Structure formats: C-alpha cells, structure tokens
Amino acid sequence: MSEARTINGVVIDDTFAEAFPMKATRLIITAHNITWAYHAAASATGFATSVIACGCEAGIERELSADETPDGRPGLAILIFSMSGKELAKQVERRVGQCVLTCPTTAVFAGIAEGEAIALGKNLRFFGDGWQMSKVIAGVRYWRVPVMDGEFVAQETTAVTKSVGGGNLLMLATDLDAALRAAEAAVQAMKRLPNVVMPFPGGVVRSGSKVGSKYPSLGASTNDAFCPGLYGLAAKSELTPEVRCVLEIVIDGLTEADVGAAMRVGMQACIEIGSAGGMLRVSAGNYGGKLGPFHFHLHKLLDAGGGSA
Amino acid sequence: MTRVRLSLKQAPSLRVDLRGVKPAAFAGLTLAQIEHLPVTHGTQALPLAEFFSVTCEDTPELGRELVFEGDLSRFDRIGWQLAEGRIVVTGSVGDYAGACMTGGDVQVQGSAGLLAACEMAGGTLTIAGDVGDHAASTLPGSMDGMRGGTLVVRGRAGDRFADRMRRGTALVFGDVGDFLASRLVAGTIAIGGRAGAHVGYGMRRGSVVFAGAAPAIAPTFVPALIDAAVAWQLLARDLARIAGNHSGPFEGLAARRTARHLGDLAADGRGELFVAV
DSSP states (O other): OTTOEEETTEEEOSOEEEEEEEEEEEEEEEOSSHHHHHHHHHHHTTTOSOTTTSSOEEEEEEEEOGGGSTTSSOEEEEEEEESSHHHHHHHHHHHIIIIITTSTTOEEEESOOSSEEEESSTTGGGGGTTOOEEEEETTEEEEEEEETTEEEEEESEEEEEEEEEEEEEEEEESSHHHHHHHHHHHHHHHHTSTTEEOOSGGGOBSOOEEEOOSSTTOSEEEOGGGOGGGTTTSSOOSOOTTOOEEEEEEEEESSHHHHHHHHHHHHHHHHHHTGGGTEEEEEOOOSTTSSOSEEEEHHHHHHHSOOBO | OOEEEEEEOSOOSSOEEOTTOOGGGGTTOOHHHHHTOEEEETTEEEEGGGTEEEEEEOOTTTOSEEEEESOBTTEEOTTTTOOSSEEEESSOBOTTTTTTOEEEEEEESSOOOTTTTTTOOEEEEEESSOBOTTTTSOOTTOSOOOEEEEEEESSOBOTTTTTTOOEEEEEESSOBOSSTTTTOOSOEEEESSOBOSSTTTTOOSOEEEESSSOOOOOTTOEEOSSOOHHHHHHHHHHHHHHHOSSOGGGTTGGGSOEEEEEEOTTTTOOEEEEEEO
C-alpha cells in the first residue's frame, strides 16, 4: 500500500492477484431455444464456485447465436476449470450426464479443438443401451443416444487446454449498496470479454479466504484482515474505518492475458463509480507470491493491460 | 521437380495397370528414370514412356502433383493405394480408380470405370463424370468396402454403389443404379438424383441421404417418428460443404425437412434413409 495510486477518488493498491494453473475446457450446449439451453447450462455449471469443494469452477461464458453453433440452433458456451485433467474429465462426464443429457432438446459439442481429448459423449453413449448410433462427420465422431424427446447428440470428446484460475479483485466500499453496485458493474464489464468466467454466485464472493485456520482440519478460513466486522478486534487489518463492506470477484480464464484483461475492465468499472459512488479502494488477494506462478499487478494492468508471470 | 505431367501418346491396345505410378514414387527420380518406370500392359512390362511423353516442372507451392493428359479409359488402378500427393486426370480413367487410397487427392475430369474408390480408406476422390458399378464397394471377394475418405461423383453411378461400405462419405450428384448401399455397414451416402431398385438392401447401419427424388423404400424399413433434427443439421451442412460451390442438388440441404426411414430390419436394422422433402 506504500505506493497506492488514486484515480477518481478510488485507491488502487500497489499489490497483485496471485493465480494458479488449471485445466479447462469449453462446451457448447445448444437447444430448441435459448431458454432450454440456459436451463441445461445453469444446471451444468451449478455448484461449481470453487475447486475447494466442488471439484471444478464453471460458468456460462456467453450466448451463441444460431449461426455460431454446429447445429444451427441457439446455444451457450460454458467454461469448466479443474486442477487436473483427470478431475476435469470426471466433472465433465458427471455434469453433462446429469444436467445436459437430461435436459429436453439439448445437444453438446466441444468448444475447443486443440488439446488432449477427454470424453464428452464417449461414455454417456452407453445410456443408449445398445440403441446409440455413432456418426463421423468431417472427421469428428458424434454419438446419438435415443431419449424420450428424440435423440441426444453429443460430440465424442472435448479438448483440454491449460488455463489460469484465481485471478481476483477486492472492492472496498463505504457500504453494502456501494460495494454491490461496484461488483455488479465490474462483473457486467468482465462478462463482455471472451474466455473468462466468474464462477461465484452472480460472479461475486463475499467470503474471501486466507490460507489456514486455527482449526487444524481446515485448510482455509475467513480473510479476517478484510472483514469490516473484525476491524479493531483482529490483530491485523487491511482496512480503514471508512470501509464497511468488501466484496471479491474471482476470475478464471483460458489464458493469462484473458484473466488480466478481465481484471482491468473490472477495475475500470470500479474507478468509473468513484469515491462519489462509495467506492474507496481496489485491492487483490495473494499468498505472498510463493504459491501461484501468475501475478497480476493492479498498477501494471491499468498501465499496460496485461499480467506478468 | 514436384509436378510430373504424363501426356498420352496413343490409346494402348491392351489394358495398362498404373498401380505404383504415384507422385511419391517419382521423388528423387530424374526424368529419364521416370520414363523407364515399368508398367504392365497385358502380360508385358513396358516403360512408362512407351505410353506417355513425360515432362517435369518445379512448382514448390503445389506440393507433389501428377497430371495425366488424355483419355485413360484403358488405364486401370490410377491412384491405387495413394497415400499422399495429388493426381489430376484431364480425361476419363479405367477401373479401380482411387481404390485402396489412404490419403491425398485424386481428381478425374472425365468418367471412371468399375470399382472406383473400392476399399478407399482416406483422402479425396472427385470424379466429374460418371462411375461404373461397384464404386465405393469392396474388391472382389473382400468383406469390407469403402472405409474412410471422401468420394464425390458429379455424374451418375452404376449398380451396387457403396456395397458393404463401413466408413467415410460418398456423394453422387446424379442418378444411381440398383442396390444402392446394399449391405451397408456404416458411413454416409448422399444421392442428388434418382435411385434404382432395392435401396439399402440388407443395410445394417449408416445413413443414406436422398436430396433428389424419393426412392422406392422396401417394406423392411419403418418410418421414424422423430426427425433427428440435430444429426440432420450436422450431416446436411457437411454434405453441402463437401459438394462445394456448385452444390447442385445439395444446395440449401440443411434448410429442407426430412422424412426418415429405419432399417433394413432384415439385417441389423439400425441404418437410416433421410429423404429430403
């Protein structure tokens, strides 16, 4: 905080977000109309806020128009991130099997072509009990599984790519309304960018964590240094008395540049609200730079528009 | 030297077997060595220069290419077991054109004889004219027909088209003879014209698309109650892509509705006939 920068009354801390390598894939879910595509995508990306207990982090990347999808129907692109390719494969199979196969009218396709292949419809096809059909079209194998509304079509595999998870911004504001306003504006700006998702509810997390706990069985616990309710109580606080609410946005992206770009537009949205709107400071979470290889320095992002590993 | 041009001097009195005359076979050879490559004429082995005048050109941007000029209707096995490179024939070709090819590209600007693309496993074979019987099917006595790659026939096809085919895509812009897709194991076939009798006789799996006239469908097929709209879109868009700019009967295929029939119930019964309406 020694060389914090102030823009439009908002202090940008001289700190960095620390992010980690992850494995990711993109799936394209199409349906008879966008409503049913949303039902499937919301279900498939549900309970996927943090790898700590969900197995993956996932979100809806964007809507796809009919001319952008392989089957000419409206659809959605979703991104799923895990800590390993093996865990990602498990999550993809479970989520597509329980949330997309089951959803009326849907079909699912790989959204990334290059990379190690993991099963998409490859094992789900056995739901067809022998009635499933394979179709190779333009060198790509699809499985057609008979279901009660017709047939479920799934591409055999999807590709896994290296990615970056855990980019983050902390928004410190005068009150809850101001913090929510800033967080919502930042998430909205980030959602306009490709290749990123903000996996927490509404893209925002209130329970920022630190490594470790007084309880030996817990690996993470509340980030007391950023809890306004503990100001004056906790031995160390990162806050000042004016800060009454802190919210965080976590960003997962396919590349370091994607995460950096999302953090930059998020910060710019906060700056636009300014101190007049109750936005006081922007900070970021890190572990001293010793755990994650990707460091997104807030000042560098604002200056140059990219993170540095 | 990457493009070899073979211009026919005169039609041979007997049939000539051109297996082995492939772009890759010319790599590192001088013009004189190419001229002396042996080919079979009847029961005799004669040098290539006996039939063709040979010229070579440097065209590094094209990759390896072999161009035949003239009517090669008496020349069989052009593109036999081709794995890479490109063969262009400005006229018609004999039997077994593109048979057993695994890669590369063969373009015939005329017609082809019997057994074109039989047991083809990869690459692309395009025939501007017609093909004879048993195209995309098996070599005599073999169990599996075409098993990969893409065959495009812009004219008509004879009987037993794609007999025992098990993978790949075969398009015919015009009419086809009897027993289309007989004993089909799998793969995709699309027909732009009329089909003869006994369509899909004994087919087990696979898809046959009729973009032209609706065929006579055997009683061993049942009408499907669902239209498989997603699979149809994937299939129809790819067929239109393969058909290219002048896609004729396949133009706008994805926008057409289909009637689907499943069979042949006398065999495995998991094949499908898409009739575009």
